[in-house]
Amino acid sequence: MFDFGIKFALTLTQIAAVMGIVLLTVAILTLLERKVLSWMQDRMGPMEVGPYGILQPVADGLKLFFKEDIIPAGANRMMFMMAPVLSLVPALIGFAVIPFGPNWTVDFFGVEFKPFAISDINIGILYILAFTSIGAYGIILGGWSSNSKYSLLGGLRSAAQLISYELNVGLSIVGVLLLTGSLSMVEITEAQSGGFWNWFFFALPFPQAIAFVVFIISAVAETNRVPFDLPEAESELVAGFFTEYSGMRFAFFFLAEYANMILVSCVASVLFFGGWQAPLPILQGSGSMVWLTGIMWFTLKVYAFLFFFFWIRATLPRLRYDQLMRFGWKVLLPIAIGNIVVTSIFAYMFPGS
């Protein structure tokens, strides 16, 4: 019973740490996104709050926190209040299976635990897919319960978009799973150890570069970011499914979008770029240094993907709805399925390489 208590406390600490870091990253991202966009458009970005505007997230947070919480007339109150939670929880829950560092087991008062992954379950990647697909409910219900045509249209668009692109995400990672022979995020990371030529983006027998392109396009679509932000297209739908939301409930949707971005970046770096592994063995260090360099490389990769998200937001125009659907079903889906076929042939012909 004592062991169970310690284990429980340790897991709670891990969850609190991961949640804290994720929410802190969200705060950093809100500033970083505005700054990166501004620099790309030859502007300064937020400069007023603090030196170079670095306290802008705090100001934004306080503003959202003190805003009046408005529930529109004719809205379905219960669903309206539940939808932001339903959208935020699945976004945060996925971080439970992400390995942030080496797969070490630490002995803590007779209880063994893994400090760098909250849990290593044998269906890790399926778990993430399952909960990202649940995130759609928050958006659909938020759109429906607002009793507004803009919101409803945004919600419905998002439902169609999420279902279409979820399939592509699921199929594009099958190649990686075939080469690893496991669904556990920890084992997928370990299979890519020993340098960047072992990362699945480059690895023989069949580099998963095409699968990665499909994955990252579908991931952008799943997180409702530009150029796939049809559910919240400002120029046509005001703000889409969260038109009627204000204050903290709006903040929840906002947090969910950014948490999803971070989650997708984590998954991309674990599946295709070796997670916490350094590109060259010499850069990994040795002994007890490994966890420090591991976390450093992981953070670096995740931030590189997040920068990519901002970059395409500044570059690409929004797709039209029929273009989005045609692209998902007629271009990405066949490529993803073709990648599975080719990868399985190569994995069969060159086993264990």
Added chain:
Amino acid sequence: MDSLIFFYFAGIILVTATLVVALRNPIYSALSLLVMFFHVAGLYVTLHAEFLAAIQIIVYAGAILVLYLFVVMLLNVKREERIHRQSLVAVLLGATLLTEAALLVFQSKGPVFPDATSSGSAGEVTGNTESIGQVLYSTYLFPFEVASLILLVAMVGAVILSKKGLLDQKS
């Protein structure tokens, strides 16, 4: 402890399954179905079938039910007519299924559900996902292929139904 967890899941499944047909608002029905899917997935986890649990949520909760909600919202059904012409067929079907279930429960000798530990022992060694894959592609290969054929037929049917209007317009 194990039976406590089982009865929690089973109880919630029963309650939410009843609510699906009892609630007046179709959106609420769909949501109680969502809660039910999660608890069925929980039951799978207690039986060490994590793969099935994840697939249950991805396929049913993540895809099929979202489509249901999509249709319900698009049609904007506020209050659904509950008693209509289907009720006679429903009563007949329900009575048949109920009789079958009762017969199964009363005729079986041992426990209705085999012990999880004895039947799942093969899965413990290699892992649930691997054993499902091996069984699907060896012992049950033929039913598996037949199922995929049925899905293909359904896909072709859906394409033809949606293209019907287009063909009529052209001719």
